[in-house]
Every structure is written in structure tokens, then in C-alpha cells.
Amino acid sequence: MSKEYEGMSSDGSASNVEEPVSETGLIAAATVIPVRQGPAGMEVLLLQRNSRGQFGNMWVFPGGRVDPEDVRSVDGDDAEVEMAAARAAAVREAAEEASLDLDRSGLVPFSFWVPPLGGAKRFATWFFLIEVRNDVSAVVVDQLEIHRSEWMTPATAVARVNAAQMDMAPPTFATLWWLRDQTDTQGALAAARSRVPERFSTHLRTHGGVMTALWQGDVAYDDGDIDQAGPRRRLTMDPGSWHIEMHP
Numbered sequence: 001m002s003k004e005y006e007g008m009s010s011d012g013s014a015s016n017v018e019e020p021v022s023e024t025g026l027i028a029a030a031t032v033i034p035v036r037q038g039p040a041g042m043e044v045l046l047l048q049r050n051s052r053g054q055f056g057n058m059w060v061f062p063g064g065r066v067d068p069e070d071v072r073s074v075d076g077d078d079a080e081v082e083m084a085a086a087r088a089a090a091v092r093e094a095a096e097e098a099s100l101d102l103d104r105s106g107l108v109p110f111s112f113w114v115p116p117l118g119g120a121k122r123f124a125t126w127f128f129l130i131e132v133r134n135d136v137s138a139v140v141v142d143q144l145e146i147h148r149s150e151w152m153t154p155a156t157a158v159a160r161v162n163a164a165q166m167d168m169a170p171p172t173f174a175t176l177w178w179l180r181d182q183t184d185t186q187g188a189l190a191a192a193r194s195r196v197p198e199r200f201s202t203h204l205r206t207h208g209g210v211m212t213a214l215w216q217g218d219v220a221y222d223d224g225d226i227d228q229a230g231p232r233r234r235l236t237m238d239p240g241s242w243h244i245e246m247h248p
Helices: 068-072 077-098 154-162 168-177 187-194
Strands: 026-038 041-050 061-064 108-114 120-132 146-152 198-201 201-208 210-214 232-238 240-247
Touching: 026 077, 026 168, 026 187, 041 077, 041 154, 041 168, 041 210, 061 077, 077 120, 077 146, 077 198, 108 168, 108 187, 120 168, 146 154, 154 168, 168 232, 168 240, 201 232
Parallel strands: 026 120, 108 198
Antiparallel strands: 026 041, 026 061, 041 146, 108 120, 201 210, 210 232, 232 240
8 A cells, every 4th residue: 555656736727737757666555535525624535554655654545556457347338447447456555554444535636646757656646525424433543554544635735744743745735735725625625526636746946955746737847957047837945935826
């Protein structure tokens, strides 16, 4: 059950949607973003992984690689199989990691992420948004791969990252950043359905000791010169102040 690595526009538009990525060596994966309506507004479910591996101790959404059984469970042409198998994997992983019983028909495609070059394992990951009823059974984690679970508002999660209370990968943070402006689950789902899922192929640059994730459409995406004027599609991971810029 391997995790995702990693933007979306601040207004939810699809103006900077990337073309599908064709690249060898990528491992198909899927992630589900469970949301529910809580007393303080919309909440998301986050899980903390154990200390081992590429995503040790990070807070993530339920998810993992697409297994052969997920592919065998669907029919259709290549594009249909890719999406349907990702849906099957997302539902299966949510059950395995958090004991959530989800209906794959309720999954809303949200975004697609390809990590930077150089990783030992690189996961090409579909993210799906889904609403979970407040009356569902409590989340149960295995205490092996997953140590903790917590429902919280996206704004709370973003604040905890910047207070050094949570570690997470750029795709998780970027998803929370988009969701933090959504006040309720129905609005978030409607906004996600109204746009084409954005695709992100990440380039990483370090400047002045600060790492920046660049996405296609950023002025520095190809040459890495992050100080030049121009369009911004990036996450700057300055300790205590992770922030996303999305503007032409």
C-alpha cells in the first residue's frame, strides 16, 4: 500500500490543465480524499503513516498502488481501464487503511500527480474526492502501516504543517490548500465536478536552502530560475510558511 507523491488553480479553473503524462517506470496509484460535514465546517480524513519508507511519519489520505486485482475487476479500453482500476484501488485502500466502506460511483476525479525524477519508486496517482456520512462506523487503522487518524478542517491541517506539527508531501498539502476555501462538502464536490481534473508533473528546485515544487505553466518550470518574473504555479516549502502561488 504505497503512497502518493505529487496543484490545482486557486479558483478551481482548468485553465492550466496539463496533458496526460506518458512516461515509463511509473507505478499506477490512487488516493481518496474523504470529506464530511463537521461542527466547524467541512473536514477531511488524514492518516499518519509509520516511520518506515519514503513517506515515513507523513500525514496522508488513504491510498496506494493499483494492484493487478484492481485492473482485472474492470473492462473497457485503455483509458477506461486506467480510471476504473484507479477507482477500484482507491476504494480498496480506504477499506484496508481506514475501514471505510466507499461506493466507487461516488468518487469524483480531483487531480493527477506525477512525482519528480530520481525517486526509487515513482507513483502516478489519481486523487478522488468523496463525501462520507457522519453516521458511518468509526475509522479503524491497523497500527502497523498506519498509526493514527484524525478528522480536521483543511485550514487546520495547513496551519499544523506551518507550525511544524505535521509532515506531508506536496500533493497532500496542495489538495488541502484548495479545499480550505470550501465551506461545505456539497459545495466542494460541486466545484470538483465542474472542472477538468488538473494534472501535475512536479519539478523540484532548491534556492537559498528552500525547496520549491514547480508545476507546468510556471515560468521556472523548464529552466529552474525561480526569481524571474512571470507566471506562477508553485509551492514554496519555506519552513513555517509553506505557500502556494497560482497566477498568470
